[in-house]
Amino acid sequence: MRVRKISSLHRDLVDIIGKISVITNIKKIEHFIVFGTDEIDCFLGGLHKVVIKGIRDGAKVKINVLIKWHSNPKDRVYFRSAYQRECVFFRYIVPSMIELQNTYKIIEGLKMKFPNCILAKMEDGEETIVIYLDNEFKLLSRFFKLDFSHSSIVLKNLAKLHGLSFVLQKTSPDVFENIRNLCGKDIQYAAPENIPESLVYYFKESLKVVSNSEFKAKLEEISPHILEILSKSTAPVRNYSTICHADCWTNNILFKHQGKRPVEALFVDYQLVRYASPVTDISYFLYTCMDQEILCNNYDRLLNIYYGTLSAVLRQCNLDVKHIYPKEVFQKHLKEYSVLGLIEALISMKIITADTEEALKMTEMKYHSSEPPAITGCKTKNQAIYVERINGVVNDFFNRGYSIDALLSK
Structure with a gap:
């Protein structure tokens, strides 16, 4: 150190x-x-x-x-919108959600915990976010194999965040309208023409290691349209959108443990917060952070935990999940919007599974180059993990009968 x-x-x-x-x-x-x-x-x-x-x-x-x-002033300009979005989160969203929790006396097990923000500035040239680091919460290694106990805590926290968003929309529509106006447009994908073309190269690179020929052919068919799909999947959905973290993966989740058992999770890095289908958060986490074994054995159980927690949060605030986010709507969203998690995993998995030095180089190319030739055909030190994770995600997605192109017609 x-x-x-x-x-x-x-x-x-x-x-x-x-x-x-x-x-x-x-x-x-x-x-x-x-x-x-x-x-x-x-x-x-x-x-x-x-x-x-x-x-x-x-x-x-x-x-x-x-x-x-x-x-670097150039970097501050490049990341300005991300800083502004996180400032919106800490200035407007967090206080409103904490007030809701206090007003409805939400029980401890259903309370959402937020980072303690000391300073949030979004003025041009002064973009700064400062938060306390709680020594009880630790970041896991990217290579830690998330088990059911860790994953279930994450799904519970997503349900709390989404649930409070639904409550805020219903109980304080004027307050929420202001928040929605500030974060309704996705930072990364709202305008397909502004999405880095390099993302397509990372997507195609992952297709090379897909072993199921049928699934691979389907993915190749949509490869010319993935930027459009990303844009449509992150756009607001009428009546059923919530405030989403939008970057919920291992590097942005801190865990508190008792012994080896996780007891709490804390989300950090809210720079991509958006207003979209809750499933965009769920699928992003499940497909970028979990391997096929965990997905196969626990996927449905984790979704039940999410929906049950969402129901409980809404019930604490005198709302009924059947009216706010009906199960049939949730299942329809899973079928149509899980494609966001699939595409994000195919784009980012090479970076996620790479050693730090390799990941740094690839991230630089991903966001700052129009084309990343250095990754073409390149095998990383952790190639076997990369191949296994890609095939786990692809197999799970298609075996569930989810759609890769339903959003293209919307």
């Missing part, structure tokens, strides 16, 4: 740390920033874990914070 003292940091980052110390009322501060930690496996840069020590109310204190901030 490499530690760098404050004196060697960018001057603007020093100023941000100074603002944090004022907000948290810590005097006589010492700062250390940690690079390359196990807790932060970030592919897009701009993350800084900072340890702040000092005096507060006469006592020694130490806090860990995560600062999202890019030193």
Whole structure:
């Protein structure tokens, strides 16, 4: 673990740390920033874990914070919309949802926990997000094989987030209308012409390792249309959309354990929050984070946990899931919108399963190059894992009879 003292940091980052110390009322501060930690496996840069020590109310204190901030002005411009979306989340969505939980006295097991945000700035040139890092919550390795206990906690938390969104829409329509206007347009995929063409190359690269010839042929048929499908699958669905995390995968989920047993989960990185079908979150998590064994043995059970938790949250707020998100609508969404998770997995799995250095290079090409020739035909160090995961996702999707092209006609 490499530690760098404050004196060697960018001057603007020093100023941000100074603002944090004022907000948290810590005097006589010492700062250390940690690079390359196990807790932060970030592919897009701009993350800084900072340890702040000092005096507060006469006592020694130490806090860990995560600062999202890019030193390069070009990067700040490139990621501006993502910073703005996360600011919307912490400024408007979180306070509204916490108020709902307090108003309806939602029981502890059904409460959604949110990161404690210290600072959220979205003004041009000053894009910054700062959150506390709770030492009780830890990030798992990308290569950790998610079991049923971890996955079920994630599905419960998605249900809580979606449930509170439904409640907010019903009980505070004016407040929600403002939120919907701020995050109804998907950052990544709203405009197909602005989606990086390199995503198609990653999709086609994954098709090369699909072993089932029938499934492979179907995927090849839609390959010219995947950008359109991504755009349509992330657009709002009349009457049945919720606030979605939109990037719910292992790197953005912290777990709290008692012994080896997970007892709580905390979602972080809300920079892609959108208003869309809840299934976009569910399918994204299941297909980017789980292998075929877990999917095959636990998929239906996990969906039942999700829907049961959603029902319970709504019931706590005097709403009936049968009226808000009927089971038949949920099942229809699963059939039509799970394609989002499938395509995202095919695009990103090579990066997800790669070693960190390989993943960094591929992510750079994915977002900043029109064509990533370096991955064409390239085998990673973890090729066997990559091939296994791709085929697990593809087999599960098609064996469930889900549609890859239903959204194209909408």
